[in-house]
Amino acid sequence: xxxxISELQRxxxxxxxASGTRSDGRTPEEVRxxxxxxxxxxxxxxxxxxxxxxxxxxxxxxxELGVPYPDxxxxxxxxxGAELIPxxxxxxxxxPPRPDAIELARVVDRGIREAHTIDFKALCVTPKEKVxxxxxxxxxxxxxxNLFDAAxxxxxxxxxxTKVPASKIGKEDYxxxxxxxxxxxxxxxxxxxxxxxxxxQEEQIADARLTIATDENGDIRAxxxxxxxxxxxxEINRVIGLALKASEVIRTKIxx
Amino acid sequence: xxxxxxxxxxxxxxxxxxxxxDGRKPGDLRPIRMEVGVLKRADGSAYLEWGGNKVLAAxxxxxxxxxxxxxxxxxxLVQCRYNMxxxxxxxxxxxGPDRRSVEISKVISEAFASVVFSEQFPxxxxxxxxxxxxxxxxxxxxxxxxxxxxxxxAGIPMRDLVASCAVxxxxxxxxxxxxxxxxxxxxxxxxxxxxxxxxxxxxxQMDGHLTLDEFDKAFVMAKDAIGSIYExxxxxxxxxxxxxxxxxxxxxxEQAPPERQAPLERQAPPEMPPEDMEGQH
Numbered sequence: 001x002x003x004x005i006s007e008l009q010r011x012x013x014x015x016x017x018a019s020g021t022r023s024d025g026r027t028p029e030e031v032r033x034x035x036x037x038x039x040x041x042x043x044x045x046x047x048x049x050x051x052x053x054x055x056x057x058x059x060x061x062x063x064e065l066g067v068p069y070p071d072x073x074x075x076x077x078x079x080x081g082a083e084l085i086p087x088x089x090x091x092x093x094x095x096p097p098r099p100d101a102i103e104l105a106r107v108v109d110r111g112i113r114e115a116h117t118i119d120f121k122a123l124c125v126t127p128k129e130k131v132x133x134x135x136x137x138x139x140x141x142x143x144x145x146n147l148f149d150a151a152x153x154x155x156x157x158x159x160x161x162t163k164v165p166a167s168k169i170g171k172e173d174y175x176x177x178x179x180x181x182x183x184x185x186x187x188x189x190x191x192x193x194x195x196x197x198x199x200x201q202e203e204q205i206a207d208a209r210l211t212i213a214t215d216e217n218g219d220i221r222a223x224x225x226x227x228x229x230x231x232x233x234x235e236i237n238r239v240i241g242l243a244l245k246a247s248e249v250i251r252t253k254i255x256x
Numbered sequence: 257x258x259x260x261x262x263x264x265x266x267x268x269x270x271x272x273x274x275x276x277x278d279g280r281k282p283g284d285l286r287p288i289r290m291e292v293g294v295l296k297r298a299d300g301s302a303y304l305e306w307g308g309n310k311v312l313a314a315x316x317x318x319x320x321x322x323x324x325x326x327x328x329x330x331x332x333l334v335q336c337r338y339n340m341x342x343x344x345x346x347x348x349x350x351x352g353p354d355r356r357s358v359e360i361s362k363v364i365s366e367a368f369a370s371v372v373f374s375e376q377f378p379x380x381x382x383x384x385x386x387x388x389x390x391x392x393x394x395x396x397x398x399x400x401x402x403x404x405x406x407x408x409x410a411g412i413p414m415r416d417l418v419a420s421c422a423v424x425x426x427x428x429x430x431x432x433x434x435x436x437x438x439x440x441x442x443x444x445x446x447x448x449x450x451x452x453x454x455x456x457x458x459x460x461q462m463d464g465h466l467t468l469d470e471f472d473k474a475f476v477m478a479k480d481a482i483g484s485i486y487e488x489x490x491x492x493x494x495x496x497x498x499x500x501x502x503x504x505x506x507x508x509x510e511q512a513p514p515e516r517q518a519p520l521e522r523q524a525p526p527e528m529p530p531e532d533m534e535g536q537h
Contacts (some may be wrong), residue, residue: 099362102355114463207370210460220471223446223462228369230456233475240468 003091003204010205017078017193023201024053031197031246032146033184034153034253038161046176052150053199056088056142061162063176065125065169066133076123080109081162082140082151089143098193105222106186108138110150111213115182115221118159123176125169132164134176145200148211148224152184156254181251182221184213185243189229196242210236212243216251269426269438276438278307280429285421285481288488290402292409292496298385300410307435308392313402314385315410321381321400326504332377336365336384338399344391360396367400367449367458373413384414393439394422397447400459400527403488409496417489418458420449421481423474430473432481444470448478452486455479 016023026032032053041047046061068075082105097105110204112118123132136158138151162176188198188206195202198209207229213222220240225231231239270276278513280286286307295301298314305311335443338360342348353361364386372382384407386399397420404418424434425444439445450457466474 040471099358102358103362106355106359110463114465215465218468219470220462220466221464223460224363225457225460226363226366228366230370230451230458231460232455232457233479236457236460237472240471 007042007202008203012244013201013205014190014193017190017195017202020107022199024199028193028195029242029245031250032150032199034151034250036157036253036256038157039230044158045165046158046160048154048161050154050157050208052146052153052197054142054144055146055150056140056144057132057147057150057154058139058141059151059158060137060139061158061176062135062137063132063162064135065130066079068124068128068131070119073128074124074131075120076118076131077110078113078118078120078136079133080138080155081104082108082135082138082147084140084143084147088140090141092140103224103226104147105138107148107211107222108155109136110222110224111152111182111184111211112136112155112159113182115215116214117156117178117180117182119177119179123164123217131208134159134162142248145203146187146197147166149184149197149210152213153250153254156181156183160254180215181241181255182215183247183251183254184211184214185246185250186211186224187239187242189235194238194242194247196236196253210239212240214244214247266431269441270429270431275433276426278435282429283477283480285484286435290305290405290407290484290488290492292492298406298410300406300408300412302402302406302409304398306394306401307373308390308431309388309395309398310390311395311398311402312387312389312400313406314387315382315403315412316385316405317382317410318377318380318412319383321379326381327379329378331374332372332380332382334365334369334372334374334382334384336361336368336386336403338386338388338396340363340388340395344388349358360399363459363461364396364400364403367418368403368407371416371418371451371458372407374413376413378452382407383408391436393434393436394447396420396459397422399488400449401485402523405492408493416451416453417486418449419452419482419485419489420447420459421478421485422447423478423481425464425470425474430470430477432472432477444474446471446474446478448475448482450479452482 035051037049040049044060045063049058082101084101086092163173167173186208187196189208209226213223288306290304294303300315304496335522342351384403388395400420423446424442444466446462449459510512
């Protein structure tokens with residue numbers, strides 16, 4: 001997943017970041033505008049189309065009856081997938097999910113799962129036999145940087161408006177019980193500069209990436225470092241601080 | 257087994273005395289044993305036992321990258337394949353890459369990418385193969401630690417070795433190097449890999465629940481353990497490559513390196529020597 005970047009552009013983006021501004025006019029600690037449109041797809045039990053800057057992600061949740069895992073016989077199941085479809089970027093190709101898509105899906109899944117976002121017990125129909133399974137499918141429509149956060153906000157937004165279709169089994173539909181609102185914030189390190197919510201240009205020249213999911217209490221629920229570069233302990237703590245700060249506004253938007 | 261009874265009773269993972277299922281204190285590592293140069297065909301290899309984990313790592317390259325369009329004209333690729341043997345876990349794992357192993361392969365590749373002097377080998381690939389033969393939690397850290405000395409064994413120029421260890425939280429207490437039962441019933445798990453000399457973090461993942469204070473504590477614990485593992489890695493390499501005084505004074509002009517042999521057949525003692533295990537901390 002690479003595009004050739006000119007040295008001039010590399011230098012320009014870095015110099016801008018080093019001077020405290022960015023190519024799109026943000027400060028290093030500023031997240032791009034986030035718009036959320038819930039219930040976008042009629043046939044999905046929950047859905048949301050979200051735009052983070054120009055990054056555009058559509059998430060659909062399908063809720064279907066299935067068999068629980070043997071080690072959690074009275075819990076529903078969460079299954080997360082991501083597709084980087086070729087329309088979203090010249091560097092995406094069709095075919096089975098590649099490591100980038102798999103990492104994306106697993107990082108989003110981890111943030112949601114580890115924060116106990118969904119009350120899985122409320123998704124049990126018959127213990128050991130029948131539970132509701134939530135399939136969260138993330139469709140990237142336009143890739144302009146920071147898919148980790150965009151997909152995560154999309155998934156959270158879609159889950160908050162998901163209805164469990166219990167009428168299919170002669171009961172009443174009920175909203176998917178959401179207990180927590182973990183928010184993922186990703187930082188990119190460009191040489192010695194750290195910016196959050198990197199746009200495409202920044203992501204292309206970033207040395208390292210760090211995604212942190214935090215909950216309402218300010219606790220850490222999931223982390224993932226990526227790319228070739230490294231972070232020092234101090235830098236990790238700085239990113240945690242930035243993530244906590246940025247997460248509040250986003251959480252309010254997703255809850256709304 | 258008394259461990260199993262312990263779990264069934266109340267899944268209490270830490271007893272009144274603050275000791276864990278296997279008698280470790282929160283900051284103790286499991287026994288670790290590693291050996292360099294264990295495979296004949298690979299350019300570099302290592303075998304590592306870490307608690308109940310048994311891991312083989314092999315390195316091929318630098319060799320021409322395939323397929324051709326993957327080649328980078330400015331540097332070599334560093335590609336890792338992490339794979340679990342179907343019999344390595346309690347319930348048979350379907351052979352081949354699943355989503356978990358694809359992700360682990362990716363983060364390990366990235367961790368090594370900036371350590372290898374890849375600019376020296378344009379269009380080439382350094383291929384790292386990690387096979388988990390027996391799994392008992394912490395396999396990615398074990399695999400990465402083994403791969404690091406296999407890279408050194410292959411003579412791949414690197415900035416330093418990379419060492420790795422996981423920290424977690426069980427029964428509300430931050431503990432080093434979780435084993436399987438602790439991982440399954442614990443509250444958090446955080447694998448970390450670093451360049452031990454500089455403290456640069458090359459791999460960091462976390463799932464579960466940690467407060468900011470707990471994160472700090474966990475990180476320091478992992479960093480210390482990584483320091484001890486780094487020493488073990490260097491010892492293992494010395495054991496393979498150090499030339500004894502006797503050999504040096506021998507009359508033969510060029511001493512051939514000792515024949516590599518597969519320890520799985522001949523050398524590896526089935527049980528670990530106890531003196532290697534305790535007091536890593």
